[in-house]
Amino acid sequence: MSIFSGLDEIVETDYPLAKRTWYGLGGPADYLIRPQTVEQLKEVVQRCSENKIPIYVMGFGSNLLISDDGLRAAVIKLEAGQFAQTQFNLSEAGLTAWAGVELSRVVLTCVQKGLSGLEALTGIPGSVGGAIKMNAGGNFGDIGAAVETVTLMDAQGSVFEKSKPELVFDYRRTNITAKFILNAQLKLNAADPEQIMRTVKEIWIYKKNNQPLNTKNSGCIFK
Numbered sequence: 001m002s003i004f005s006g007l008d009e010i011v012e013t014d015y016p017l018a019k020r021t022w023y024g025l026g027g028p029a030d031y032l033i034r035p036q037t038v039e040q041l042k043e044v045v046q047r048c049s050e051n052k053i054p055i056y057v058m059g060f061g062s063n064l065l066i067s068d069d070g071l072r073a074a075v076i077k078l079e080a081g082q083f084a085q086t087q088f089n090l091s092e093a094g095l096t097a098w099a100g101v102e103l104s105r106v107v108l109t110c111v112q113k114g115l116s117g118l119e120a121l122t123g124i125p126g127s128v129g130g131a132i133k134m135n136a137g138g139n140f141g142d143i144g145a146a147v148e149t150v151t152l153m154d155a156q157g158s159v160f161e162k163s164k165p166e167l168v169f170d171y172r173r174t175n176i177t178a179k180f181i182l183n184a185q186l187k188l189n190a191a192d193p194e195q196i197m198r199t200v201k202e203i204w205i206y207k208k209n210n211q212p213l214n215t216k217n218s219g220c221i222f223k
C-alpha cells in the first residue's frame with residue numbers, strides 16, 4: 001500500500017516546484033499535497049509523521065527560493081476547498097480568512113463590503129497564510145494590526161488557537177511556530193467603500209512609482 005493511498009486526488013509526486021513559485025525556481029518535490037479540509041490535512045500530517053517524511057508549507061510562493069535540487073519532502077499547499085474560504089461577520093466588522101485565500105481578493109472584497117484595515121496589503125502578492133507568517137505589509141501598515149486570533153495546527157495534527165496579546169507581530173515576522181496557519185480572525189472597521197477604494201488606489205499608485213508592477217519583479221529585498 002502506498003504512503004498516501006486513498007488520498008490520490010490531492011497528492012502529486014515528483015512535482016516541479018518551479019511551476020508554483022513566483023520566481024519560477026525550484027526543483028521537484030517528492031510530494032505536492034493540496035488538502036481540501038482540515039480533516040484531510042490531519043490525515044496527511046499523520047501519514048508524513050508515520051513515514052518520517054519532512055513537511056514544508058507553501059503559500060503562493062512569492063517569498064520562497066527553492067533549490068534546483070528540489071525537496072525530499074512533502075510540500076503542502078492549503079489553497080483549495082475549506083482553505084479558500086472567507087467568512088464575514090459584518091455586524092462586528094469581522095472576517096475569518098482561511099490560509100489559501102489570495103490577498104488581493106481579500107483586499108477587494110473588503111472594499112466592496114465597506115471594511116477598512118487591509119488597504120496596506122494592496123499590491124502584495126501572496127496568500128493569507130503566507131502574509132500572516134511573514135506579517136506582510138509596508139509603509140502603510142501590516143496585516144498583523146488587524147489579526148485578533150489565528151487557528152493553527154502543529155506537526156502532530158493538533159488544532160488550537162492563539163490570540164493577542166500572546167500572538168505577537170513584528171517587522172516581517174510573527175511568534176507563530178506551529179507548522180500550519182489554518183485561518184485568521186481579523187478585526188476591521190466599517191467605512192465608506194469609496195473612501196477605502198481611494199486609499200487602495202493611492203497605495204497602488206505609490207507602489208507603481210516605486211516598483212515596476214507590470215513586470216515580474218522581486219518587490220523590495222528587505223531581509
Ligand SMILES: Cc1cc2nc3c(=O)[nH]c(=O)nc-3n(C[C@H](O)[C@H](O)[C@H](O)COP(=O)(O)OP(=O)(O)OC[C@H]3O[C@@H](n4cnc5c(N)ncnc54)[C@H](O)[C@@H]3O)c2cc1C
Nearest residue numbers: 059060061062063099126127129130131133136137181219
Ligand atoms: C513583487 C513582490 C512584491 C512584494 N511586496 C511585498 C511587500 O510590499 N510587503 C511584504 O511584506 N512582502 C512583500 N513581498 C513578499 C511576499 O509577497 C510576502 O512575504 C507574502 O506574504 C508571501 O506570501 P505567500 O503566500 O506567497 O507565502 P510563501 O512565499 O509561499 O511562503 C512564505 C513563508 O510563509 C510560510 N507559509 C505560507 N503559508 C503558510 C501557512 N498556511 N501556514 C504556515 N506557514 C505558511 C511558508 O512556509 C514560508 O515560510 C513581495 C514579493 C514580491 C515577489
